[in-house]
Amino acid sequence: MDLFLRNRTIATLTGGERAALERAVAERKILPARATLVERGDTLRQSTMLIDGFMIRYIDDLEGHRQVVAFHVPGDFVDLHGYPLHKLDHSIATLTQASIATVPHDALKRLTEADAELARNMWASTLLDAAMHREWLFRLGRLDATGRVAHFFAETNARLQAIGLSDGNGYDLPITQTDLSEITGLTSIHVNRVLRSLRESRTCVFRSSRVEIQDRGQLEHIGQFDPTYLYLKPPAADRAPEPTEKEPADGS
Amino acid sequence: MDLFLRNRTIATLTGGERAALERAVAERKILPARATLVERGDTLRQSTMLIDGFMIRYIDDLEGHRQVVAFHVPGDFVDLHGYPLHKLDHSIATLTQASIATVPHDALKRLTEADAELARNMWASTLLDAAMHREWLFRLGRLDATGRVAHFFAETNARLQAIGLSDGNGYDLPITQTDLSEITGLTSIHVNRVLRSLRESRTCVFRSSRVEIQDRGQLEHIGQFDPTYLYLKPPAADRAPEPTEKEPADGS
DNA sequence: CGACACGTTGAGATATATCAAACGTGGTGG
């Protein structure tokens, strides 16, 4: 029932739409940590909603080194794009133990054909992933090692805060420094040194699977973090109308 | 009327769907080279189809240095994602003079509400951009300077070949080395050195706004290029079948 | 012809990778 309650990443969905999606869930499962769910090239017949835990999407290079291309938090529709695309260009795995719900693609087909508005909102939800990809491109292309790690911590802080898993000053992040290196395109050794420098500058501490942010302003400055690309909306999406800006009437 | 004929990037669209889109075009325009079309944060009421020329999407850092996050070729729907998203997280500009067609969002709304299949295909088309973003993340995160440039040349070759603007061994690419550096996350000086090394290894030559590929196998190997993420389909029935990976040049 | 954008080259600085090793810690089995 409260299955998707945490889900505010898909802030684009109304309560009713979320409920419809919920009814379409075929199966719930617990996956172990560090399990591969989908391999690059696989064909999908259902999509996966992450309920609890952390998952990543990644691409391997020739030597088998991973580049992580997306990091998923509870409430994310991990591979909704698998519905229009059918076949995935990347692999999907858990980092931690994860609780998931799967939605068959034919259920999605029925839902989207019945409700064009829902369809567009699901479309938008996959586009948020694309926006995040772009910001990651910026991170890898324009930031130095410290900036990349800071940016990831700041981004994750904002995302987790939106779902109530961070108070803005710290959050649990049960991943290794090697995971961080695969996210930031660095070596794990260098990540370790970056972490030390962030610690010594009293910016933030990553230790025992937890990020403690001591100076959020500085962290976000080092990472040149500007959260607009997350398209986060104020938490109570199904209560208050969005106070962001007046919508151009849609012509409906 | 041959407006979208080149368009094979949206290989997901049928002829009829493409025609419907074509009828929705409100305006055609010629943009000058190096003109900004959309600024990060702008709200969109129409989307832009690129008919001729090259465009980019980019994000600026604090010092105003660009990271290019997407490179667009004729036939691309440059900002279709602006329809569900409304507001863009990045800027859009031309590199060369460009001919474009604009489609109002309310026309898209009508089309997608009338035809769920078309809606899903347009959705898929934006997901191809996301797939490209992911490959670019791989490029920036896991490849060295030579690999990044080689990967971009190989990718662009494949994309242009799909729309008949490359014969597989060379194509016009009227961009500067500085543009290349903003795409690959390098300095223009280093790009210059990489280009020399590609030239001296008889892999490919970039000169006078043209890429000449001397050893496609090696180029793709250096760039670890695997085109599956482009989701290219064999170019319909009206053209010659694509030479698959079984090429006479045995490469490596 | 001169101006300006773009390309090329060199020398030195710096960030990050690589290699090697030690350290801590939680879990496991004897």
Add this chain to the structure above:
DNA sequence: CCACCACGTTTGATATATCTCAACGTGTCG
């Protein structure tokens, strides 16, 4: 309980890729 192991973390020394700064070349176009 200890011994030990696997895994992740930390540190040091060195190598190397890329950047930075500076200068010079080259083509194009008014």
